[in-house]
Amino acid sequence: MLNSYSSADKVLLAVDCIIFGFDNDGLKILLIQRDFEPEKGKWSLIGGFLKRDEVLDAAATRILNTYTGLNDIYMEQLHAYSEIDRDPVERTISVSYFALINIENHNAELIKNYHAEWFPINDAPNLIFDHNEMVENAIKRLRYKTSVKPIGFELLPEKFTMRQLLELYEAILSKELDKRNFISKINSLEILNKLDEKDMQSSRKGSYLYTFNKEKYEEKLQNNFALNL
Amino acid sequence: MLNSYSSADKVLLAVDCIIFGFDNDGLKILLIQRDFEPEKGKWSLIGGFLKRDEVLDAAATRILNTYTGLNDIYMEQLHAYSEIDRDPVERTISVSYFALINIENHNAELIKNYHAEWFPINDAPNLIFDHNEMVENAIKRLRYKTSVKPIGFELLPEKFTMRQLLELYEAILSKELDKRNFISKINSLEILNKLDEKDMQSSRKGSYLYTFNKEKYEEKLQNNFALNL
DNA sequence: AATTATTAATGTAAGATTTACACTTAATTA
DNA sequence: TAATTAAGTGTAAATCTTACATTAATAATT
The missing domain is CATH 3.90.79.10 (Nucleoside Triphosphate Pyrophosphohydrolase)
Structure with a gap:
């Protein structure tokens, strides 16, 4: 041989x-x-x-x-x-x-x-x-x-605000995104957990923190979602 | 060194x-x-x-x-x-x-x-x-x-019919496509030349032959088109 | 010559998705 | 308590996508 x-x-x-x-x-x-x-x-x-x-x-x-x-x-x-x-x-x-x-x-x-x-x-x-x-x-x-795929989450800390997520996507795509539309698109994916906890750094009102829900993501992934931002 | x-x-x-x-x-x-x-x-x-x-x-x-x-x-x-x-x-x-x-x-x-x-x-x-x-x-x-990108054209002969193009895309995507919708989507790209010539092999009526227009394609490519079939 | 058979060609209305857009809320600071 | 700041939220118009059926052109058959 x-x-x-x-x-x-x-x-x-x-x-x-x-x-x-x-x-x-x-x-x-x-x-x-x-x-x-x-x-x-x-x-x-x-x-x-x-x-x-x-x-x-x-x-x-x-x-x-x-x-x-x-x-x-x-x-x-x-x-x-x-x-x-x-x-x-x-x-x-x-x-x-x-x-x-x-x-x-x-x-x-x-x-x-x-x-x-x-x-x-x-x-x-x-x-x-x-x-x-x-x-x-x-x-x-x-x-x-x-x-x-929502790989952007890999770049964020475990808990993050919607604003951070928005700014991440804006940075990656290098274009401005409409805040309301962005949030509703992300929410429609149903892969985030909204926590009862707020981040108080960024504003007086404070903004809710989210975590990425891997299980729901894996579930969804079968059906191959597209995120049209 | x-x-x-x-x-x-x-x-x-x-x-x-x-x-x-x-x-x-x-x-x-x-x-x-x-x-x-x-x-x-x-x-x-x-x-x-x-x-x-x-x-x-x-x-x-x-x-x-x-x-x-x-x-x-x-x-x-x-x-x-x-x-x-x-x-x-x-x-x-x-x-x-x-x-x-x-x-x-x-x-x-x-x-x-x-x-x-x-x-x-x-x-x-x-x-x-x-x-x-x-x-x-x-x-x-x-x-x-x-x-x-319309790379599918690389697989076809120089002159081809809409049916051939449709069948090619169906084979690549391995799903059936609606003929009328397919044709109008392809036409909306404006990258085909319709010839005055017909292919008479496939039917009695004969079907028009097309060629792929590289110049128009190159022109369009700047604006990054997506083909949602 | 007329009829039949076969595939090509074509448009529209309903449904779904995407976009554009502005006010109220909550909390801090002055 | 008034002012400031960013967060949070919904809708209507526009666009895109989908589903769908009839007529047209020609060759083959009678």
Whole structure:
């Protein structure tokens, strides 16, 4: 029995993660300042190499965990980038992943030690290699996914207000949404629990907090809802 | 300056193509009977290995051309598959591509020589490795893409009737569509040219032939139309 | 030559969804 | 207690989607 396809060329496989977060200032991505050549000192996506006995999803998870300390994060494979000289050191094909994290949960110290930093998606530095393109494509995918599955919730804290949810969707879609219409569309999905508790930070009146109801969501998902915002 | 990431592991990168075609019998995929071990004699997607100085898109194009003789074909990268033992011979990561071809144009002899064959998507043999999964995902993507861009035209001959177009969409979406509603939705896109010529094969009355108008399509595409069938 | 058979072509009304829009409420602060 | 601030709420018009049936054109048959 054959044990190698001997004539074929082998290549390096990298994984680069587009990590989205959301806070009061809007939608952000986590970038890292490279501390090795080439392009040392420049900003880059967080990435690493695939190991011999590792599946791509596992590599993405490992890399995310290394730099943020987080586990159980929503991640999705996006695209394989293969331009010949995309990495000047050595032929490297990179598979991009996007991750959605609750910006409050990550390990701030870890990030700092790695010279990583959050940047607003509309005000991020220029990135090395083809990473700008990777980010652009990730934003497109995030927009699309948002209209098909309520993955936006991954970006919010456990308890959130309608306003936060609205602002998140506005940031993702980068357009203004009508408050009343938004609320009734979200409510019609029946995947939120309205709590008896109010958030008093944002206003005098206070606004009700909600949680995301995973069970109801899973139930609904069979029937494939679309969210037309 | 560094010239290798020496500690990282290298892997084989394959490309597998899900090639869709359409004729009077419906939507089909092109499969090949493997003539080498492992799994010799079993059915498989058409694939090959990425070469050292080749971009993934080029590899997909090369592979498609080798087996069908076709050039200038609509292809799109889908997903990277990386299960450790997906190929029992050697660790191989495979990137899947889907292609849409006009089934009448391909080189029938070439296909025959390679022991390739068209199968209806609902009546295809079991495939090697993870190729069944690849096909399933490709069908999902084809369905989605169809609702967003009129890529279905790639599958039709240059001149086609409304009935053919309807049947193509029915095959892709695997549901019945209302003829009158379908026609008015397609017409509202304003991307077809109605010819003065009729196809007399299908009926006594004859049905008008249409061509796809690329310029009008490109024009419209800016405004991102959705086709809700 | 007339009749029959076959598929193509065409429009409308009802129902569903989406959009646009403004006032009242609750609580804090001055 | 008056003023301020953001929260919370409903409806009517417009648009889009759906369901549905008859006539038209031609070839084949008698």
